[in-house]
Amino acid sequence: MVLARPAPASxxxxxxxxxxxLAGVGLLILPPLIYLASSAAQAGALGALSIGAxxxxxxxxxxxxxxxxxxxxxxxxxxxxxxxRTNLPFRNVCRWLAxxxxxxxSYIGAMAYIALLGPVGSVNTWLSSxxxxxxxxxxxxxxxxxxxxxxxxxxxxxFLLVSAALEVTNPxxxxxxRSLGEHPLxxxxxxxxxxxxxxxxxxxxxxxxxxxxxxxxLSLLRVxxxxxxxxxxxxxxxxxxxxxxxxxxLVLITLAVLVGQRALISRRSYVTITGTARAAHPVHLGRxxxxxxxxxxxxxxxxxxxxxxxxxxxxGSVEQFTTVLREQWGFVKNSxxxxxxxxxxxxxxxxxxxxxxxxxKGPVGAVLSGTIQIGYAIPGTxxxxxxxLLYNTYLPWLYxxxxxxxxxxxxRFLTQSVQGLDAALAGINPHLSEAAxxxxxxxxxxxxxxxxxxxxxTLFAVWALVFISAMKELDATLLLRPAGFDTLPVRVYIxxxxxxYAKAGALALLLxxxxxxxxxxxTRLRDKKLV
Amino acid sequence: xxxIELAGLSLxxxxxxxxxxxxxxxxxxxGTTLSVLGPSGCGKTTVLRAIAGxxxxxxxxxxxxxxxxxxxxxxxxPEERGVGMVFQDxxxxxxxxxxxxxxxxxxxMEPRGAAETVAHTLDLVGLTGLEGRYPHELSGGQxxxxxxxxxLAPKPVVLxxxxxxxxxxxxxxxxxxxxxxxxxxxxxxxxVLVTHDHDEAFAMADRxxxxxxxxxxxxxxxxxxxxxxxxxxxxxxxxxxxxxxxxVENGKIHTEVGAxxxxxxxxxxxxxxxxxxxxxVHLTPVSAGxxxxxxxxxxxxxxxxxxxxxxxxxLHSSEASTTVYxxxxxxxxxxxATHIVTFVKV
Numbered sequence: 001m002v003l004a005r006p007a008p009a010s011x012x013x014x015x016x017x018x019x020x021x022l023a024g025v026g027l028l029i030l031p032p033l034i035y036l037a038s039s040a041a042q043a044g045a046l047g048a049l050s051i052g053a054x055x056x057x058x059x060x061x062x063x064x065x066x067x068x069x070x071x072x073x074x075x076x077x078x079x080x081x082x083x084x085r086t087n088l089p090f091r092n093v094c095r096w097l098a099x100x101x102x103x104x105x106s107y108i109g110a111m112a113y114i115a116l117l118g119p120v121g122s123v124n125t126w127l128s129s130x131x132x133x134x135x136x137x138x139x140x141x142x143x144x145x146x147x148x149x150x151x152x153x154x155x156x157x158x159f160l161l162v163s164a165a166l167e168v169t170n171p172x173x174x175x176x177x178r179s180l181g182e183h184p185l186x187x188x189x190x191x192x193x194x195x196x197x198x199x200x201x202x203x204x205x206x207x208x209x210x211x212x213x214x215x216x217x218l219s220l221l222r223v224x225x226x227x228x229x230x231x232x233x234x235x236x237x238x239x240x241x242x243x244x245x246x247x248x249x250l251v252l253i254t255l256a257v258l259v260g261q262r263a264l265i266s267r268r269s270y271v272t273i274t275g276t277a278r279a280a281h282p283v284h285l286g287r288x289x290x291x292x293x294x295x296x297x298x299x300x301x302x303x304x305x306x307x308x309x310x311x312x313x314x315x316g317s318v319e320q321f322t323t324v325l326r327e328q329w330g331f332v333k334n335s336x337x338x339x340x341x342x343x344x345x346x347x348x349x350x351x352x353x354x355x356x357x358x359x360x361k362g363p364v365g366a367v368l369s370g371t372i373q374i375g376y377a378i379p380g381t382x383x384x385x386x387x388x389l390l391y392n393t394y395l396p397w398l399y400x401x402x403x404x405x406x407x408x409x410x411x412r413f414l415t416q417s418v419q420g421l422d423a424a425l426a427g428i429n430p431h432l433s434e435a436a437x438x439x440x441x442x443x444x445x446x447x448x449x450x451x452x453x454x455x456x457x458t459l460f461a462v463w464a465l466v467f468i469s470a471m472k473e474l475d476a477t478l479l480l481r482p483a484g485f486d487t488l489p490v491r492v493y494i495x496x497x498x499x500x501y502a503k504a505g506a507l508a509l510l511l512x513x514x515x516x517x518x519x520x521x522x523t524r525l526r527d528k529k530l531v
Numbered sequence: 532x533x534x535i536e537l538a539g540l541s542l543x544x545x546x547x548x549x550x551x552x553x554x555x556x557x558x559x560x561x562g563t564t565l566s567v568l569g570p571s572g573c574g575k576t577t578v579l580r581a582i583a584g585x586x587x588x589x590x591x592x593x594x595x596x597x598x599x600x601x602x603x604x605x606x607x608x609p610e611e612r613g614v615g616m617v618f619q620d621x622x623x624x625x626x627x628x629x630x631x632x633x634x635x636x637x638x639x640m641e642p643r644g645a646a647e648t649v650a651h652t653l654d655l656v657g658l659t660g661l662e663g664r665y666p667h668e669l670s671g672g673q674x675x676x677x678x679x680x681x682x683l684a685p686k687p688v689v690l691x692x693x694x695x696x697x698x699x700x701x702x703x704x705x706x707x708x709x710x711x712x713x714x715x716x717x718x719x720x721x722x723v724l725v726t727h728d729h730d731e732a733f734a735m736a737d738r739x740x741x742x743x744x745x746x747x748x749x750x751x752x753x754x755x756x757x758x759x760x761x762x763x764x765x766x767x768x769x770x771x772x773x774x775x776x777x778x779v780e781n782g783k784i785h786t787e788v789g790a791x792x793x794x795x796x797x798x799x800x801x802x803x804x805x806x807x808x809x810x811x812v813h814l815t816p817v818s819a820g821x822x823x824x825x826x827x828x829x830x831x832x833x834x835x836x837x838x839x840x841x842x843x844x845x846l847h848s849s850e851a852s853t854t855v856y857x858x859x860x861x862x863x864x865x866x867x868a869t870h871i872v873t874f875v876k877v
Contacts, residue, residue: 182635
């Protein structure tokens, strides 16, 4: 149901406040990017980079993202169809489990598979001790490992969109195809898949963009793509100009993908999947029921059971877990503190921006949300680099403090808070305020007694979402953290690089717990239709 | 020739207490239109879906053109039944154009023949010129025409229409009814039309089957359904009807408003109810009549009066649009019934 946006509230629009807010958000997000572009343009066209190296990097990055997207589709599409449309055994459990990989950051997935299949991973160790030969049996490092891990931990984006679309697809459309002489498989090919194309494309785009911007897992898996090359230029060669140039190219590629997707969607605007009260009859799989269950079980094993088991096995025992925890408690506190501050600030700013956007006339709202979304689209590594370059030059007192981390988290995740609150405010029937006013309530009373109670669950939800994102953030944190100020993701990364899988496993388990708990709370709010 | 034969169909949905269909038998003659009429939830759509092959009755047989397609154990899948189905929501393929929608079922034809069939069918439904449009670019009436064209294009044995006019605006409905009727006549196709609207059934059908709670109440011509309903459910469902209590004595049925022929030959002393349609009741204003005007609904082409008899019973009367009596006026009642329908009181 789409309710009308609230009518502009009475009283003069807070002009000065709007301008201050616009300027503040603009100053937060735009200068780093502008400065990045100008540093890139400083010395020559290519600087220390060769055309061949750039072309190779572009090719690797694009083909890795493309193949990861294809792999995620291969995982997501059959699973979505099986759990929504068939009599698959345990389909509701499967449906629930299929979303779990979203709670496992891809660098933790990479860590688990390195601990399992890496050169000194458990499988190699076990096979060597079994055969006595020290041959390398498995090696997850490299391009194909990156494709494997990224697809495995991002397929839920496609799964969620496609299963939702399958659920609301009008079953009589498929029945019509049957009565027009088409066999079930033909219906799938000629009707169901084409109708799902917009959802598949949208989910695929999310996976592709994720793969383009990911640094953590690809760095652990030792793949040379843009993000890892930027990090390399910055941290081992100290070549800021080259890093900036690579960053600009990556941003341009991201923009090109987004523009291309816009064009693709607007050309075929047939997306008219209408909701229906009638659920489709589940397809009876017959003798394929258990083979299908094995397929679903295989996908869920790769993406949930195996990585989680590896983490638990690496951690070893409860004793070891508590030992690691005691030893690293300071880093845990750092993470909680930073995520808490970022979430609280994002929530407050989100309220201000959402209220301004709904009340302001003209394009102010669109400009605000557009600017904020730019921040979200910048890969973490690129953002880290831009902030280093800018603050090192102009705000050296802020550079190297935790303040710069908070700035990075706000730029990356403010959009989550603004979008959630925007939707909540737009969903409030404007007649509610008017009814309260006609019952002699002052504008302040309306805010306190009507709007605030309605928005409160959303406030909590956006706080939790930003908290989760900030808890998991690795790419920018790695570049921006003050010396000695590590967070949980950073420790997981460092221990994995140093092949200390027991410590990495314990901290990864802790991190998953810290992100899963708020997520469960938000899901409960969603189930109660409060958010 | 009986083109569709249903014999003893019974179907209970999983987790349902009452059967959706119970021991249902009916036939459709070739080239005729049967309307399946009943209130929502009576099983009428289930009948249609069973013929199309989307529901599977646990008992009974379905034959299409003499071929057994379903007998409770074995069944022919929908794609091999040769039926055309028009859904209530049209179910147009959103990713295909009008022409592609209509051509969907013509895959086994050679391309030139298929293109000709598409053009011919679009001409039949009056959509020539809209071949390249997508469904969301069409009005409701046009979408319905596409749905009908798409179902007709592969030359099905029978056309099944599920509440085809219910999604249209009221002012479109009359026009579409006439157009669809003409299409059915021109193609000479056998059709089964499901509806809850008796006016629609009367207007479109050669025969009407009235369903109630999964059971067949009556199957007959529209005139017979209206004038000589077999059950009081049918009498009530297909139009305004009042039921006057009466008693059989001396070969006549005596009621408050006069005596009627005992055409059904009930034995003397039986308590019956006689069905009175408003068009059989005529009012004359008199100073001390047996009834009083209790209410009036102006309906444009007629006035529907509600009159109160001395016993407290209400009766409806349809009068000319220009005949206006004030509320409370005293009237005398004359009943001219061409069909006398009685139900024994239980």
